[in-house]
Amino acid sequence: MITLLDYGAGNVRSVANAVEKLGGKIKSVTQPSDILDAEKLLFPGVGNYESMIRILNEKQYIKPLREYLKADRPFFGICLGMQALYEGSEEDFSNNESLCIFKGRVKQFRTNLAVPHIGWNGVNIKKDSPIFHNIKPDTKFYFVHSYHIVPEEGSEILTSTNYGYEFVSSVHKGNIIGTQFHPEKSGESGIKLLENFIYQKDLTPKGSVNIKSKGLSKRVIACLDVRTNDQGDLVVTKGDQYDVREKGDVRNLGKPVELAKRYYQEGADEITFLNITGFRDFPLKDMPMIDVLKKTSKNVFVPLTIGGGIRDYTDSNGKTYTALDVAAEYFRSGADKISIGSDAVYIAEDYLKTQKKTGTSSIEQISNVYGNQAVVISVDPKRVYVNSPEDAKKHHVIKTKFVGPNNENYCWYQCTVQGGRKIRDLDAVALAKACQDLGAGEILLNCIDKDGTNSGFDLELINAVRNAVSIPVIASSGAGCEDHFVDVFENTSAEAALAAGIFHRKEVPIQDVKTYLQEKNIEVRATI
Numbered sequence: 001m002i003t004l005l006d007y008g009a010g011n012v013r014s015v016a017n018a019v020e021k022l023g024g025k026i027k028s029v030t031q032p033s034d035i036l037d038a039e040k041l042l043f044p045g046v047g048n049y050e051s052m053i054r055i056l057n058e059k060q061y062i063k064p065l066r067e068y069l070k071a072d073r074p075f076f077g078i079c080l081g082m083q084a085l086y087e088g089s090e091e092d093f094s095n096n097e098s099l100c101i102f103k104g105r106v107k108q109f110r111t112n113l114a115v116p117h118i119g120w121n122g123v124n125i126k127k128d129s130p131i132f133h134n135i136k137p138d139t140k141f142y143f144v145h146s147y148h149i150v151p152e153e154g155s156e157i158l159t160s161t162n163y164g165y166e167f168v169s170s171v172h173k174g175n176i177i178g179t180q181f182h183p184e185k186s187g188e189s190g191i192k193l194l195e196n197f198i199y200q201k202d203l204t205p206k207g208s209v210n211i212k213s214k215g216l217s218k219r220v221i222a223c224l225d226v227r228t229n230d231q232g233d234l235v236v237t238k239g240d241q242y243d244v245r246e247k248g249d250v251r252n253l254g255k256p257v258e259l260a261k262r263y264y265q266e267g268a269d270e271i272t273f274l275n276i277t278g279f280r281d282f283p284l285k286d287m288p289m290i291d292v293l294k295k296t297s298k299n300v301f302v303p304l305t306i307g308g309g310i311r312d313y314t315d316s317n318g319k320t321y322t323a324l325d326v327a328a329e330y331f332r333s334g335a336d337k338i339s340i341g342s343d344a345v346y347i348a349e350d351y352l353k354t355q356k357k358t359g360t361s362s363i364e365q366i367s368n369v370y371g372n373q374a375v376v377i378s379v380d381p382k383r384v385y386v387n388s389p390e391d392a393k394k395h396h397v398i399k400t401k402f403v404g405p406n407n408e409n410y411c412w413y414q415c416t417v418q419g420g421r422k423i424r425d426l427d428a429v430a431l432a433k434a435c436q437d438l439g440a441g442e443i444l445l446n447c448i449d450k451d452g453t454n455s456g457f458d459l460e461l462i463n464a465v466r467n468a469v470s471i472p473v474i475a476s477s478g479a480g481c482e483d484h485f486v487d488v489f490e491n492t493s494a495e496a497a498l499a500a501g502i503f504h505r506k507e508v509p510i511q512d513v514k515t516y517l518q519e520k521n522i523e524v525r526a527t528i
Helices: 013-021 032-036 049-058 062-070 187-199 256-266 287-296 323-332 342-354 362-370 428-438 459-466 482-491 510-519
Strands: 002-004 026-028 040-045 075-079 104-108 117-122 124-127 140-145 147-151 157-162 166-173 176-179 208-211 219-228 234-237 270-275 304-307 337-340 375-379 381-386 410-417 422-427 442-445 473-475 496-499
Touching: 002 013, 013 026, 013 040, 013 187, 032 062, 040 187, 049 062, 117 157, 140 187, 147 166, 219 256, 219 510, 234 256, 234 287, 256 270, 256 287, 256 510, 270 287, 287 304, 287 323, 304 375, 323 337, 323 362, 337 362, 342 362, 342 375, 342 410, 342 422, 342 428, 362 375, 362 428, 375 428, 410 428, 422 428, 428 442, 428 459, 442 459, 459 473, 459 482, 482 496, 482 510
Parallel strands: 002 026, 002 040, 040 075, 075 176, 219 270, 219 496, 270 304, 304 337, 337 375, 375 442, 442 473, 473 496
Antiparallel strands: 104 147, 117 140, 124 157, 124 208, 157 166, 166 176, 219 234, 381 410, 410 422
């Protein structure tokens, strides 16, 4: 029996699904005494440290947790669940009490690399730990965080990871284990690690080792545009410059749950669902997408992002729900990240007018509770050509290698909303910077001009945005062959590249993309 400490924030469904897939039984903590009654305790902390510690104190979990841990009973803390073992965090501005099992604090990344640290990275193993039994030394695990532990003594260090510098990525002392990475989102190797925790009778480390790993991988992401077709079925579709119809009917390229499972098996590093069905009432009543997430997370153990309808709503009965309410429902259904599209444009416009944060926007609300790594901004820009930078003074203008229809040598990227149907007087660079300021942790950078063309990513757009922000950027729109993925990773600093149609139609299999990237000496996560 595994006791799950679910304090109510983030996606813990995937952890429970992983345990159940392994034949384990789950019991959730509902009162403080459940902690001391546990045989093995699993604590998947997700989101913001201050919010987590506050809730643990409010629920009176700190004292029994400390008693359980000081008795050296089997414990596995994931992400914040590991960070809580220390004496406090730079993310916490309250006076709430932490667990203080190990000496040291949690500090923010200070590096020139993109923060949050998002993606698949290796671990340098320092101890011969049973939880790494039958796991290859060069295995990569999934990270998503802006803060990391800085131990004072160090006897508990199990692994380190390189991200600009070497930081501690997991700990193990006696029966107490913690990982900064998410095993439940790290594919079959992560599932094996959890299996070792569940079934190994003796969890104590056996001695020191020194096994080095490789670094951060570039991510290959599969995107599924999901909408209801004219027959009322939920299908995966694909647009050509955002037009999803062909001969009058919505393109039907498969069922979302089945396709997501296929992409997981083929080696996708992440899977993104973009719900492009227009909402008639309230998204929490859009039960098919919630059901898609729940079913997908049972068999897909890589990160899942969901976009569509993440904003404040008032339903037909006059009841108001916040964007945080909507996001919470998606997180509890299996999502790891939330993608905000059109609403982000309106939020950025308001912020740029006032230069003041309200704390009430969907970006701020969600990042304050779940952490900025949980908020992705989906940008849908199109090129606007101009003869000189002076013709678009208020916008970020670049000199382009691709001359415009009237021999223009400059352009800027105009943001759109409502699936590209309406334009706004805001450029993609300004949007990205504003959303970063408000708490977003990642940019999904689409390009209407490239969508469905199979002509390659818009490298100029990607460089313009990536050079303006310090958070990760996902390149999207235009991929047509393996070389396009090489181009984007060799000629931009994008951390990930996303494709849809070529994967749906099996024109370019995900594994072929990864094999080709490896041949070009671009670091990727091995899946075979």
